[in-house]
Amino acid sequence: MKKIEVVQNILEANETIASRNQQLLDKHKVFAVNIMSAPGAGKTSLILQTLTRLKSRLNIAVIEGDVASTIDAEKVQSKTKAVVQINTRNMPESCSLMAAMIEPALKDLPLDNIELLLIENVGNLICPSEFTLGEHKRVVISSVPEGDDKPIKYPLIFIDADVVIINKMDLLPYVDFDIAAFRRSIAGLNPKAEIFQLSCKTGEGIERWCSWVLEQVKTSAAKL
Amino acid sequence: MKKIEVVQNILEANETIASRNQQLLDKHKVFAVNIMSAPGAGKTSLILQTLTRLKSRLNIAVIEGDVASTIDAEKVQSKTKAVVQINTRNMPESCSLMAAMIEPALKDLPLDNIELLLIENVGNLICPSEFTLGEHKRVVISSVPEGDDKPIKYPLIFIDADVVIINKMDLLPYVDFDIAAFRRSIAGLNPKAEIFQLSCKTGEGIERWCSWVLEQVKTSAAKL
Numbered sequence: 001m002k003k004i005e006v007v008q009n010i011l012e013a014n015e016t017i018a019s020r021n022q023q024l025l026d027k028h029k030v031f032a033v034n035i036m037s038a039p040g041a042g043k044t045s046l047i048l049q050t051l052t053r054l055k056s057r058l059n060i061a062v063i064e065g066d067v068a069s070t071i072d073a074e075k076v077q078s079k080t081k082a083v084v085q086i087n088t089r090n091m092p093e094s095c096s097l098m099a100a101m102i103e104p105a106l107k108d109l110p111l112d113n114i115e116l117l118l119i120e121n122v123g124n125l126i127c128p129s130e131f132t133l134g135e136h137k138r139v140v141i142s143s144v145p146e147g148d149d150k151p152i153k154y155p156l157i158f159i160d161a162d163v164v165i166i167n168k169m170d171l172l173p174y175v176d177f178d179i180a181a182f183r184r185s186i187a188g189l190n191p192k193a194e195i196f197q198l199s200c201k202t203g204e205g206i207e208r209w210c211s212w213v214l215e216q217v218k219t220s221a222a223k224l
Numbered sequence: 225m226k227k228i229e230v231v232q233n234i235l236e237a238n239e240t241i242a243s244r245n246q247q248l249l250d251k252h253k254v255f256a257v258n259i260m261s262a263p264g265a266g267k268t269s270l271i272l273q274t275l276t277r278l279k280s281r282l283n284i285a286v287i288e289g290d291v292a293s294t295i296d297a298e299k300v301q302s303k304t305k306a307v308v309q310i311n312t313r314n315m316p317e318s319c320s321l322m323a324a325m326i327e328p329a330l331k332d333l334p335l336d337n338i339e340l341l342l343i344e345n346v347g348n349l350i351c352p353s354e355f356t357l358g359e360h361k362r363v364v365i366s367s368v369p370e371g372d373d374k375p376i377k378y379p380l381i382f383i384d385a386d387v388v389i390i391n392k393m394d395l396l397p398y399v400d401f402d403i404a405a406f407r408r409s410i411a412g413l414n415p416k417a418e419i420f421q422l423s424c425k426t427g428e429g430i431e432r433w434c435s436w437v438l439e440q441v442k443t444s445a446a447k448l
Contacts, residue, residue, distance in 0.1 A: 069377050145392065152292070
């Protein structure tokens, strides 16, 4: 079966708006990261850890995507005032953020005062792989209790990732998760992806991730 | 924003085919269960446990839905020969099984010799809530490490569930998951849902789930 034409049109329209979003972000020297994962893998926790460690060094904004509720945005609000919530429940595509949802959100943010924009996508390993938002880097989080077979079962999202994070490393002793097998799967799908092993709960490995983020923001700003 | 018309048409067509699937299942006295969850919450593990405990008492078939790969179907094949794999990767809707994908799968199964059909949906808490398949009961699995806020963030799939399973109870000591808060959320969204707490890894609570399945199959067969 082929993708029906209307789907193709939606994807093309999304690309156009995503490019426009990226041009706007570049104009204001804002580095944007699209954070994707299955529900409960730790997107919000990673954002909270990143805000805690980097908010004294970078001005950070957050866009929170969710089907329903504002609970993640409320958690993030304690660490930065630059937060926009997007609820996708009644939108044409509810299983992913789309570039057209990011465009108005950018208008609500003080872009001149922001260096890093963290975008928390809807919890889903399938739909977000189809829609770029205008981000500079794509991050996928897998968590240890989900099992090491996720790259094999949901390959597309891992193929396009710049970074793959293995979260909840603190649970490794209690579950069957083969780190080497997971890394082999990623190497097969996407050998250029950076891999970080960490635990947002204990803080283990967060520093290496934050150093990477800092370096990316600086390198990107130097180019613009 | 309203759902675009084409989406509405797809949903209506799906309902028609789902009714046809259910009529076929009823004609052959096959009781069908649609098992949904986020990636890695334990759909395959629940099916394997159910097969192990009930295969001497019921003839069980399995339909395995996945974006890509056949690894779940291979696991299940050791316990029943009546397995059909559906890969959604190149289908118009890849984030959920649809009734039109189940229809040809039913033709590949020896329905006259089957009493229970377990359908493993694609790992996703959003898309599968929109598509009925012809099943008699809808089961949603949440796992403890995902966090207790999933019903609030993905309400639709929980609203339509007949059963909600809390899996990976063995990990409860190591994560922040408030069972009472989770149960309160379900009670608010869907007070009629049966809730089972279990661990597919240790087997804790599986017996109660299997008794429920057995009773459902018998009650349904008696009515037809």
